[in-house]
Amino acid sequence: MAVQVQQKRTALTGNYAVAEAVKLADVDVIAAYPITPQTTIVEKLAEYVADGIIDAEYIPVESEHSAISACLGASLAGARTFTATASQGLALMHEILFITSVLRAPVVMAIANRSLSAPLSIWNDHSDSMAERDTGWIQIWAANAQEVFDSVLQAYRIAEDRDVLLPVMVNLDGYILSHTVEPVLVPEKKLVEEYLPPKPLWNRLSVKTAYTLGVVGPPEYYFEMKYQAIDAIERSRSKIKEADEVYGEMFGRSYGVMEHHFMDDAEVALIAMGSVAETAYTAIKRWRERGAKVGFVRIRVFRPFPAEELRDLLKGLKVIGILDRATSPGSLGGPAFAEVSTIFVNERQRPLVKNYIAGLGGRDVPFSGFDYMIQRLLEAAEKEEVDVLCEYVGLRE
């Protein structure tokens, strides 16, 4: 895309890329509690507020439960809000996440993805946000610091769209993205203002109106009220695409709801999410150079799940491999696997599916791990049979 805008090439960690985007988004309220590996996001934002660089209320709360609650209340009062968390902190927010989506508060939150205890681990996997996939939030999963930055700005546009009004979480892998310095193109604030919805936002707590928010939903009404939020996330599909396309026109970068390569003549494909997808891509490229018909897919928007887009892309394949960096103990496989598998459930002709669980608790997934996964996919394609549905790659016996 030939977009000529002034963008400053800046060295930023993923976390500072989030802070930079939040700064440009001109937020009104930031409520946060520190937790590794997210802390440097809200530390940087606290500095910006203290130095008068951002004109926002910074609420240093006593827990993540309060952080999201404060953002929810502020958002209902029409403030543009931000918070960030990870792991145990996100788990502590759990109950409020459902409330935020049904109350239709366009809160934006960054998650520096980290595994959940026990055993205590500060390292990266996708367990934290995957456990929140049914809370009604839109989920974007970034693969590099630039995408983290761009996704935060897109998140505000999606969340605040009057046809959507839903909270959005932007996921960045703990340490791999949160603490690694990468070059990030940062546009001018004026352009960002043009891209984002105009303020003031809808103030539902105004004294001029006398709304009751968060009402009791008796059995006669709970179902309808819940369904409104389900309908909203369905309607967000077109808005997510629009936010991405307009971003592309204005800033020269767009991502789609998923990224894919080598899919035209692929017989097998490997699906991954987050930064590990970049390693997967490089591994697959090497197999391509050796003539193997392997395709690469990275799911970027996990909620709403891009089922139709994936069905169009994946139909005709022999075997699909899905890499999960989270588990659902007692289930057939990980959460992404379960989701992808249901795409073809009513089709007569459907690809075989295979699940890989790897990279839990910050365990690296090296090229050798991907080589193994791809080799096993090719084997299954040749035999037209999946012998082991779910494999734990990199686990010591």
Next chain:
Amino acid sequence: MLELLGEHIEKQGCGKVAEKKLLGWREIPIGAMNDRPGSSAEYHIGAWRTFRPVVDHEKCTRCGLCWIYCPDAAMQPREDGYYEPNLDYCKGCGICANSCPVGAIEMVSEVR
């Protein structure tokens, strides 16, 4: 049994709520929001009641403590100064009977 239950519900005023047309999901304000102030008056919680307060005017001193303590503002003064529960809103918690210093309020079972 069902007939008995139906009769009981009708007597309690629950029928009034059931008769109202329930709104579809497209008709309700979004975000679990109620945009009509004071609309809780339309919700007759009296249907929950299993005991009703009966005021003995011989004992009642019209002190108004039952009126002060009633959590649903169901206990209201009449023109003659005595207090009577509005049975559309009294859910039979018994706080009025408990707060009455002269024992003028008796909780009587609704199921006879």
